[in-house]
Structure formats: C-alpha cells, structure tokens
Amino acid sequence: MLKNISFILFFSLVIFYSTAITDEKKKSEVGIDEKLGEFIKSEIHLYDENGQTILFDDLFVEKKPVILNLVYYRCPGICSPLMTNLAKTLDNMDIQMGKDFKVVTVSFDFNEKYQVASEKKKNYFNLFKKKSPSEDSWRFLTGDSLNVSELTDAVGFRYIKTDNDFIHPGVIIVLSPDKKITRYIYGTEFLPFDIKLALIEASKGEIGTTISRIVALCYSYDPDGKKYVLNVTRISGAVILFALMIFGISLFIVKKTKNKS
Numbered sequence: 549m550l551k552n553i554s555f556i557l558f559f560s561l562v563i564f565y566s567t568a569i570t571d572e573k574k575k576s577e578v579g580i581d582e583k584l585g586e587f588i589k590s591e592i593h594l595y596d597e598n599g600q601t602i603l604f605d606d607l608f609v610e611k612k613p614v615i616l617n618l619v620y621y622r623c624p625g626i627c628s629p630l631m632t633n634l635a636k637t638l639d640n641m642d643i644q645m646g647k648d649f650k651v652v653t654v655s656f657d658f659n660e661k662y663q664v665a666s667e668k669k670k671n672y673f674n675l676f677k678k679k680s681p682s683e684d685s686w687r688f689l690t691g692d693s694l695n696v697s698e699l700t701d702a703v704g705f706r707y708i709k710t711d712n713d714f715i716h717p718g719v720i721i722v723l724s725p726d727k728k729i730t731r732y733i734y735g736t737e738f739l740p741f742d743i744k745l746a747l748i749e750a751s752k753g754e755i756g757t758t759i760s761r762i763v764a765l766c767y768s769y770d771p772d773g774k775k776y777v778l779n780v781t782r783i784s785g786a787v788i789l790f791a792l793m794i795f796g797i798s799l800f801i802v803k804k805t806k807n808k809s
Contacts (some may be wrong), residue, residue, distance in 0.1 A: 595691060
C-alpha cells in the first residue's frame with residue numbers, strides 16, 4: 549500500500565514538472581547568465597546623445613565604477629519604473645553621481661536612435677530634486693545590432709523580441725573601473741545602501757554576491773501583464789518535492805523499524 553502511494557506521488561510530480569517545463573520554455577530564453585569577474589572588451593562602439601560614435605572603453609577613462617543598465621527607451625513595461633526608481637535612488641544617495649561613479653544606459657533595441665536617447669535623458673534628469681547631475685555623469689546610448697549584441701552577450705543579458713516589444717530581465721549591473729563585472733542587482737526598485745555597497749566593492753574590484761537572485765528565482769516575467777509576478781509553479785513544485793522527500797524518508801524509517809521488530 550505504501551509503495552503504491554509513493555509511486556503515485558512520484559508519477560504526479562513528474563507530470564507536474566513536465567507541464568511546468570513546457571509552459572515556461574519560452575520564458576526560459578529570457579534572463580541573466582551571470583558573468584561575475586569577467587571583463588567587457590573595449591572594442592564595442594556605441595552612439596552618444598548627439599549621435600557621435602563612442603567606445604565603451606571611453607566611459608571608463610576617469611577610472612570610476614559604473615552602473616550599467618540595458619533597456620529599450622520606448623518600453624511600455626518595466627524599463628520606465630526601473631529607470632525612474634534608479635534616478636530617485638541616486639538622488640537620495642550620499643555619494644555623488646559623476647564624482648564617485650557614473651551611470652550608463654544602453655538601448656538593446658538597435659532600431660532606436662540617439663534622438664530618443666537624448667529625449668529620455670532630459671526626462672530622467674528632471675527627476676533629480678536634490679542634486680544637479682552633470683551631463684556626462686549619466687550617459688544614454690544607442691548602438692547597431694552587432695555592437696549591442698556584443699555588449700548584451702558580454703554581461704549575459706538574454707531577451708527576446710515579441711511583435712514590436714521585447715521580453716527582458718530587470719537588472720542593473722555594476723562594473724569596476726577596469727570594466728570587470730562585480731555585481732548584478734535585480735528588480736525595478738533599489739535601496740541606496742545596496743547600490744552604495746556595490747559601488748564601493750566595485751571601486752576595489754571586489755566581486756559581490758547576488759543575494760537577490762534567490763528571490764528572483766521565485767518570480768518570472770509575465771509578457772501579457774508586462775511585469776514580474778510570483779511564480780506559483782516553481783514555489784509549489786519545490787514544496788511538493790520537499791514533501792515527497794519527507795514522505796520517502798518516513799517510509800524508509802517505518803520499514804526499517806518493522807524489520808527490526
């Protein structure tokens with residue numbers, strides 16, 4: 549009887565996960581392959597807010613840590629809250645953007661040109677109430693398909709195109725003054741302390757752990773709602789697996805006890 553129950557539970561778990569894998573196959577193409585400790589090469593060419601070519605290496609000539617975030621400027625989903633919250637967080641930090649660190653935003657939609665990047669820069673700079681950032685403290689850049697792909701591949705940023713929009717992760721990436729990837733911070737809301745700590749570590753070339761990645765495993769992107777939602781499938785699957793393990797251990801103990809008696 550106990551063996552039959554165990555088999556039924558195991559078979560149910562297999563079916564459950566098979567369905568989950570099928571449902572999330574497309575979503576699995578979106579995410580971050582963390583490349584902590586790796587360096588971004590210097591040959592990536594981008595366009596600045598005036599349409600002039602700029603080397604990615606040129607953004608590090610002042611030897612300061614850099615917050616890199618990849619978005620597309622016309623994004624109707626998570627890009628806007630991510631950028632808005634980032635601007636507000638930076639405005640409330642006790643270290644100065646431009647003096648202590650720089651921010652670089654790059655559109656991964658190679659169809660977007662420098663004009664829209666320049667306009668977005670004005671919009672987000674208007675969110676600063678306590679500070680007046682310098683023009684080169686936060687760069688808004690664009691690029692062609694080849695160079696954008698090189699950058700997204702270099703940092704492990706995976707996204708897919710759906711109709712006229714994209715499904716993509718929400719994350720900021722912290723780089724050391726020598727272009728080493730030192731931290732990924734996930735989500736669309738950020739704490740000043742988290743960013744400050746990541747920048748301090750980056751300035752020393754230290755690689756930080758990504759604690760929030762554990763939380764990110766419980767969430768997935770909803771392409772219809774264009775937001776991150778709690779992934780009930782993953783959580784309930786983990787609970788079922790844990791329960792099955794406990795049940796199996798209990799069966800083993802009961803059987804061993806009966807054999808002894």
